[in-house]
Amino acid sequence: MKHKGHTNPPGRQKIIEALTRLMWAKDFHSVTTAEIAELAGVTEGLIYKYFKSKKELLYQVLNDLFAQFNQAVLDRMADKASAIEKLEVIIRSSIEYYTANRVFARILLLEVRTSPDYFRSEAYARVKAYARTILEVIQMGIQQGEIKANTDPLILRKVILGTIEHACLGEIIFTRDLDVQAITYSISTIIFNGAKA
Amino acid sequence: MKHKGHTNPPGRQKIIEALTRLMWAKDFHSVTTAEIAELAGVTEGLIYKYFKSKKELLYQVLNDLFAQFNQAVLDRMADKASAIEKLEVIIRSSIEYYTANRVFARILLLEVRTSPDYFRSEAYARVKAYARTILEVIQMGIQQGEIKANTDPLILRKVILGTIEHACLGEIIFTRDLDVQAITYSISTIIFNGAKA
DNA sequence: GGATGTGAGTAAGTATTACTCACCAACATT
DNA sequence: AATGTTGGTGAGTAATACTTACTCACATCC
Numbered sequence A, B: 001m002k003h004k005g006h007t008n009p010p011g012r013q014k015i016i017e018a019l020t021r022l023m024w025a026k027d028f029h030s031v032t033t034a035e036i037a038e039l040a041g042v043t044e045g046l047i048y049k050y051f052k053s054k055k056e057l058l059y060q061v062l063n064d065l066f067a068q069f070n071q072a073v074l075d076r077m078a079d080k081a082s083a084i085e086k087l088e089v090i091i092r093s094s095i096e097y098y099t100a101n102r103v104f105a106r107i108l109l110l111e112v113r114t115s116p117d118y119f120r121s122e123a124y125a126r127v128k129a130y131a132r133t134i135l136e137v138i139q140m141g142i143q144q145g146e147i148k149a150n151t152d153p154l155i156l157r158k159v160i161l162g163t164i165e166h167a168c169l170g171e172i173i174f175t176r177d178l179d180v181q182a183i184t185y186s187i188s189t190i191i192f193n194g195a196k197a
Numbered sequence C: 001g002g003a004t005g006t007g008a009g010t011a012a013g014t015a016t017t018a019c020t021c022a023c024c025a026a027c028a029t030t
Numbered sequence D: 001a002a003t004g005t006t007g008g009t010g011a012g013t014a015a016t017a018c019t020t021a022c023t024c025a026c027a028t029c030c
Helices: A010-022 A033-040 A044-050 A054-077 A083-100 A102-114 A116-120 A122-143 A153-173 A180-193 B010-025 B033-040 B044-050 B054-077 B083-100 B102-114 B116-120 B122-143 B153-174 B180-193
Strands: none
Touching (some): A010 A033, A010 A054, A044 A054, A054 A122, A083 A122, A102 A122, A116 A122, A122 A153, A153 B153, A153 B180, B010 B033, B033 B044, B054 B083, B054 B102, B054 B122, B083 B153, B083 B180, B102 B153, B116 B122, B122 B153
16 A cells, blocks of 8 residues: 555654664665664665655655755845845855755755756755745845846856855865855855955 | 776776766666676676776766866866966866766766765866866966955855856756856856946 | 786676565544 | 555565676796
């Protein structure tokens, strides 16, 4: 019998937690279903009751984690009036959250992107919605005259997201610590004021 | 007997070519050693004569491809005098090369980064050397007064590399085409002149 | 010109892995 | 009392990455 996905039984939650914990130590591919089942205290078969595949399990984990991340950023953005302030909050919050939740960051920025299935998943739909929010902030900034009128909003978003991701990747992979305030300031300065003298 | 790696016999080259060709159609993990061997016209055992593991094979493929990429960019940078011009060449060449060689880009930006072994590989050493070259260009630009003196060179590099990668990722994954000239111009404008009005 | 070693390649394994399927035991609902 | 649904088990299975023992061809050296 197949699970319909309208409940959240303890076994299911244990499986999600087990994968998340195991991914502190190694990458997704190196984690086996046997390990997950053992740590969760269930049988391997149960994993496939709740998730179509090992990958699908990963996407669900990401989906849960991203929902939290998204909410955290939106909350912090709420009280900022100007578009540039909002974008600064996005930069600072992302870096903060990524470094504080390395497993989440690794899943989002590295593990899922390799396979095409991800881009049809619920998790990716959430990521897309988040990206749209950023785009709207940029467009608002242009309308209000805060951001140069000739700026391509899609490209500015790429600059912002790409920079954030690249800035965190090194620290995530090598588990180095970084000074969130200093990096946020440096990034904002370059993106908003330009590098040219 | 183990292979010592001082020659490049036909079998070895066939294996590398086979993996590269197979990765046009699917991601690395979905490509099996059986498939590689069949397309190369050799036995599975031979793969493990020349490569310690399937991953090691991937790193070697990347190593070869990155060497070409690196050389192509350096050649194009050679005749540019100013630092900003050099950086523009880097941006344009990267985007051009990534979109023209999607398999290379996918390996470099997506497939290898998931496992820690990569960061100890020869291929990664090459990538690091390339990154150092970019850093030197930025430092030169600061010394010559082209780039703002208070710019953090490491952060500017992150902005440039992060933006390039993010800009290409979407197009690589969804195999969309992009206007290299237009995107290069937009990116350069934002990074060098800033987004703020 | 036999002995010795070495590089290129094969063939037949093996342990592990992701995934399946039939089944069980409660507990609702009809 | 019959029927279905949910949460969970346990014994499988095909396929996969990797290993080991083995050829064959060809240099080189005394």
